[in-house]
Amino acid sequence: MILVNGECREHIEVSDRGFQYGDGLFETIAVINGRPVFFDRHLDRLKAGCHRLYIPFPGSELLSFEAQKLSRHANNAVLKLILTRGSGGRGYRQPELIEATRVLSTHPFPDYPGSYKEQGIVARFCDTRLGLNPVLAGIKHLNRLEQVLARSEWTDSGIQEGIMLDMNEHVIEGTMTNLFYIKKGVLYTSSLSFSGVAGIMRGIILVLSHDHGIAVIERTFTKDELLLADEIFVCNSIVGIWPVKQIAKKRFPAGAGTRQLQVWLAQFQHEAIRGGQ
Amino acid sequence: MILVNGECREHIEVSDRGFQYGDGLFETIAVINGRPVFFDRHLDRLKAGCHRLYIPFPGSELLSFEAQKLSRHANNAVLKLILTRGSGGRGYRQPELIEATRVLSTHPFPDYPGSYKEQGIVARFCDTRLGLNPVLAGIKHLNRLEQVLARSEWTDSGIQEGIMLDMNEHVIEGTMTNLFYIKKGVLYTSSLSFSGVAGIMRGIILVLSHDHGIAVIERTFTKDELLLADEIFVCNSIVGIWPVKQIAKKRFPAGAGTRQLQVWLAQFQHEAIRGGQ
Numbered sequence: 208m209i210l211v212n213g214e215c216r217e218h219i220e221v222s223d224r225g226f227q228y229g230d231g232l233f234e235t236i237a238v239i240n241g242r243p244v245f246f247d248r249h250l251d252r253l254k255a256g257c258h259r260l261y262i263p264f265p266g267s268e269l270l271s272f273e274a275q276k277l278s279r280h281a282n283n284a285v286l287k288l289i290l291t292r293g294s295g296g297r298g299y300r301q302p303e304l305i306e307a308t309r310v311l312s313t314h315p316f317p318d319y320p321g322s323y324k325e326q327g328i329v330a331r332f333c334d335t336r337l338g339l340n341p342v343l344a345g346i347k348h349l350n351r352l353e354q355v356l357a358r359s360e361w362t363d364s365g366i367q368e369g370i371m372l373d374m375n376e377h378v379i380e381g382t383m384t385n386l387f388y389i390k391k392g393v394l395y396t397s398s399l400s401f402s403g404v405a406g407i408m409r410g411i412i413l414v415l416s417h418d419h420g421i422a423v424i425e426r427t428f429t430k431d432e433l434l435l436a437d438e439i440f441v442c443n444s445i446v447g448i449w450p451v452k453q454i455a456k457k458r459f460p461a462g463a464g465t466r467q468l469q470v471w472l473a474q475f476q477h478e479a480i481r482g483g484q
Numbered sequence: 485m486i487l488v489n490g491e492c493r494e495h496i497e498v499s500d501r502g503f504q505y506g507d508g509l510f511e512t513i514a515v516i517n518g519r520p521v522f523f524d525r526h527l528d529r530l531k532a533g534c535h536r537l538y539i540p541f542p543g544s545e546l547l548s549f550e551a552q553k554l555s556r557h558a559n560n561a562v563l564k565l566i567l568t569r570g571s572g573g574r575g576y577r578q579p580e581l582i583e584a585t586r587v588l589s590t591h592p593f594p595d596y597p598g599s600y601k602e603q604g605i606v607a608r609f610c611d612t613r614l615g616l617n618p619v620l621a622g623i624k625h626l627n628r629l630e631q632v633l634a635r636s637e638w639t640d641s642g643i644q645e646g647i648m649l650d651m652n653e654h655v656i657e658g659t660m661t662n663l664f665y666i667k668k669g670v671l672y673t674s675s676l677s678f679s680g681v682a683g684i685m686r687g688i689i690l691v692l693s694h695d696h697g698i699a700v701i702e703r704t705f706t707k708d709e710l711l712l713a714d715e716i717f718v719c720n721s722i723v724g725i726w727p728v729k730q731i732a733k734k735r736f737p738a739g740a741g742t743r744q745l746q747v748w749l750a751q752f753q754h755e756a757i758r759g760g761q
Contacts, residue, residue, distance in 0.1 A: 209498050218495035219503060221486050221587055226496060228628035229506025261636060299635040299659055310498055338617030339651050342633060350627035351505035356619055358576040359538060374616050382576055
């Protein structure tokens with residue numbers, strides 16, 4: 208089911224700037240028992256993205272209303288929310304009056320095997336590099352060709368995620384996940400000043416680590432530093448936390464630190480769902 | 485008038501990857517006397533872009549047929565051709581069988597004053613930087629947020645173009661044009677290995693310069709080097725060549741070198757239109 212500006216339809220105008228230029232933002236939200244999970248956090252990030260791109264935010268109430276309208280028909284599902292600058296303007300120049308287009312759609316929850324969460328996944332390093340751009344770094348915008356090209360590098364179903372480096376050979380994230388590693392009890396994840404998406408699940412893991420007194424360092428690091436990690440995991444709003452059991456033939460344990468974060472996340476998510484967040 | 489996969493309609497599917505991820509390419513083509521100008525060159529660039537993004541090229545004959553169908557109703561117009569990876573796939577992962585979506589549309593020819601071509605335009609330096617990404621550099625893909633943000637930096641109608649630098653402070657191009665400068669009879673333009681669009685008009689100017697024995701140097705250069713130029717001009721398929729008469733309070737003449745290229749271009753274009761190219 209798809210809602211375009213509140214109406215049930217499956218099409219958008221060719222003139223929409225989302226189609227013409229990728230001029231917009233999106234959120235990918237887990238729906239559990241008919242309710243969007245961490246929806247407030249997704250709205251906060253969307254609002255921050257609107258601020259960065261000068262797209263008027265349609266308001267939390269309207270988006271919540273439409274999200275609930277779609278989600279209540281689903282049991283477990285994925286809710287995708289796209290917000291574009293709408294139609295109009297002249298070439299790249301935006302119209303004086305921006306009327307954002309909002310598109311909400313639900314999709315089946317992906318049927319990943321339970322082993323991904325328990326024993327971990329196999330990852331590879333992608334050749335496609337993330338460009339460097341501080342203006343776009345962090346936000347979840349619609350310009351996603353880098354991820355599409357990175358994901359097209361492999362078809363082997365034994366590999367679940369590709370790890371992307373930036374132009375400076377820093378490890379940044381997975382094609383659809385953020386990445387963390389643990390070394391001597393300290394949690395590391397890439398800073399996202401020049402590329403990458405500041406994932407909702409990444410943000411929650413930073414909060415959980417802080418609350419439980421785990422030291423976290425956000426900084427750039429290389430492939431070689433990553434491969435010296437004690438544990439590695441990736442995360443996003445749909446899969447939660449997946450340990451990485453192997454990258455580039457090197458094996459890693461789904462260790463105690465990752466397990467502990469999975470437990471804290473499950474509790475945190477349970478409370479959020481109960482609290483209606 | 486809009487043709488989507490050969491049918492008259494104004495909508496595309498929400499699921500189209502052009503809308504979801506900016507997963508596609510486009511061409512902006514001048515139509516003069518009902519005929520698309522330099523169409524073969526546009527098709528060649530589109531084909532090169534398809535090769536880079538692994539999108540199947542729909543074939544020159546089909547695209548020519550549809551372009552002519554639209555153009556013959558227009559006298560002078562702009563023809564926009566968008567080609568996307570179509571619908572399907574799972575997230576960023578592309579479908580096994582890609583059925584590209586093609587969208588052709590005509591738009592009124594912009595009513596720029598003749599003075600832009602004759603006396604020149606006023607330009608400014610943009611704050612928005614172009615990201616660095618060799619995989620996407622040169623092709624005219626649909627991930628255009630950088631240009632949208634750069635174009636949103638000014639509303640002063642006395643300024644006609646914004647000049648964009650990359651993350652390394654190299655001058656690359658205008659928001660909707662390529663840029664050249666002339667110094668001591670030599671023509672300079674930025675290399676496009678890490679960012680920028682390899683414009684059709686840029687390519688023609690390189691050919692014309694070569695044919696007429698003008699030395700051309702393609703390399704990176706700074707803002708300071710640009711401001712020491714004897715002449716500066718910008719170009720694209722719709723406006724041809726516009727001298728730049730002023731950037732950042734510094735004035736430049738619409739000099740003999742730029743004039744000469746305008747004359748050669750007019751002849752070349754005239755022959756192309758007569759030859760049906």
